[in-house]
Amino acid sequence: MAKILALTGNEAAAYAMMQINPDVVAAYPITPQTALMQKFADFVADGDVDTELILVESEHSAMSATVGASAGGARAMTATAANGLALMWEIVYIAASNRLPIVMPVVNRALSAPINILCDHSDSMGCRDAGWIQIYSENAQEAYDNTIQAMRIAEHPDVLTPAMVTLDGFIISHGMEDIRLLEKKEVQKFVGEYKPPYPLLNPQHPVTYGPIDFHDYYFEHKRPQVDGMENAKRVAVQVGHEFGQKSGRTYGLFDAYRMEDAEIAAVILGSTAGTARPVVDELRQRGIKAGLLKLRVFRPFPAMEIAKVLSGKKAVAVLDRSLSFGAQGGPLFCEVCSALYNEGHRIPVINFIYGLGGRAVEIENIQEVYQKLGKVAKTGNVTKIVNYLNLRE
């Protein structure tokens, strides 16, 4: 059943899109997403999809056209990165508020300035409050798997919320791996037919999208988005399980690696989790009880579930590949801390900001994280809450 191809992360995500065969894709090129859309454009040109590919003049238009198509009843997708996502901003919120289940790969790249094309998570983290589901990928295989699953999660009637699937720029997007692909017909069966609840292009039942809404109804119209997002947690687990039955690769909200008896643990998003795994293995060989919590679904944030896995640990490190200026640490750090606080766990937690603008994260950098964690675990004292990994002082 499974075909194995050597693909980059961008190509893997494009294959997932091809196999989903969306009705409409609107896109504008931006590094490092360009190769993804280029590959998808190949599929369009070769007649491998029925997709109407709209080449627009900006990302603001790309998201606008995607929203229009989705409201019209189409299964619509786009993809972007960094400044492209920033330019989409206004419409990113509108897609979520209109409850349009758009799926968008985001190839993580640092936001300007200074201008930089390399990986960090400032782009997707910046719109963590926009109302989109966010699923982070560790490698190209996950970028492929997550894109397929995101379609099912987003379109679930209890969810109807757009979803971003992130893949680290260049590290995943341009790195080549063996990718296990499903058959196109299997993917088609898995995602099923999209039945839009209220398509705009239905003359039998004309509806209005995006009306003006004041103090009297706006609040009531926003509140159900919270439920849709919350439901996505349950649906993501169901879909991840079902995907596992088809592919042999089961997904949950996160991957708890050697966490059961761990005393120290790091919480990581994206490709760096892959760098941390051998570090954990090496520490284990030396008798140090280290663990790794690789978070997959950042929105909705699985707070209770994470607190449960981290409970009883002696010290926890949270790694953030983005800054949140003026906050008490990176976005992931703040989320993990509130999860622990609300569940009544008083565990020392330290934050590491790392990898901004493509700064390398090597094995020795992760070793440093666990070394510092070991010290915190031993003393119970946190001298420095926010640390900057591999930064020249």
Next chain:
Amino acid sequence: MSQAKEPGYKDLPLGALILDAGNSEKYETGGWRTFMPVHDPKKCTNCLLCWILCPDGAIIVKNEKFAGFNMKHCKGCGICAEECPPKIKAITMVKEKK
């Protein structure tokens, strides 16, 4: 405002959609007025330019003749008075006393 009578968030269509077509009639915009139109039947030739151009459909026509304003929806924009032909000027806008 009697908020208790309004529907709760669970009763509303998802995505703030409006599912019933042609419901703008239920939304009364007459309260927006500062100036109100006044019609002079002696001058009016029933050309119905006002009816054609009123953005809110607030000109009432019966038997192909001007029959009044729908004051629940007239926003007082004055387009009817502006567009009434210069030699006729059967509609004037006057400040509304509330």
